[in-house]
Amino acid sequence: GVPGARVMLVGEAPGRDEDIEGRPFVGKSGQFLDRMLAAIGLDRTSVYIANTVGWRPPGNRTPTPEETAQCLPFVLRQIELAAPEVLVLVGGQSTKALAGLPQGITQIRGQWHMVQVTQALSLPALPMLHPAYLLRTPSHKKHAWQDLLSLRRRLDETPQVAEPVNPAGLPQP
Numbered sequence: 001g002v003p004g005a006r007v008m009l010v011g012e013a014p015g016r017d018e019d020i021e022g023r024p025f026v027g028k029s030g031q032f033l034d035r036m037l038a039a040i041g042l043d044r045t046s047v048y049i050a051n052t053v054g055w056r057p058p059g060n061r062t063p064t065p066e067e068t069a070q071c072l073p074f075v076l077r078q079i080e081l082a083a084p085e086v087l088v089l090v091g092g093q094s095t096k097a098l099a100g101l102p103q104g105i106t107q108i109r110g111q112w113h114m115v116q117v118t119q120a121l122s123l124p125a126l127p128m129l130h131p132a133y134l135l136r137t138p139s140h141k142k143h144a145w146q147d148l149l150s151l152r153r154r155l156d157e158t159p160q161v162a163e164p165v166n167p168a169g170l171p172q173p
Helices: 016-021 028-039 065-082 092-099 131-136 138-157
Strands: 007-011 047-051 086-090 113-116 122-128
Touching: 007 065, 007 092, 016 028, 028 131, 028 138, 047 065, 065 092, 086 092, 086 138, 092 113, 092 122, 122 138, 131 138
Parallel strands: 007 047, 007 086, 086 122
Antiparallel strands: 113 122
């Protein structure tokens, strides 16, 4: 992921292509995600991308609740360290894992929720349909577009926090 990114996308688990490349969202769904981000002025260099489960489940199946629970502390720590302003929960599995919402992704996509990352940190999170699902079900792309516009509005309404400039790379006090 890109350190200092305002947006962190959290997906499910690596697929075959992601497993080979060692990066999230690189197959057809990743290419589609790139186009989705570009449509609202973002790209991979401006977002942090992670998965709730760090390995590819056998047979490319959905991670079990036990596997997800096992990885959750690591994902929460990754979110804490990445320190994004907002989370985008890509797909039902990451939405269920991080937001703890029992409803299916098609019912709760596009609705902002708060995700408790640590005892002291909660972040706004937007559940969104997974690009792989959108490729299989093109009629839902209009919902994804609405969600992307909601993300863009949230970013535009939230002033960016400027990082202190340290061009000489001097140690900070």
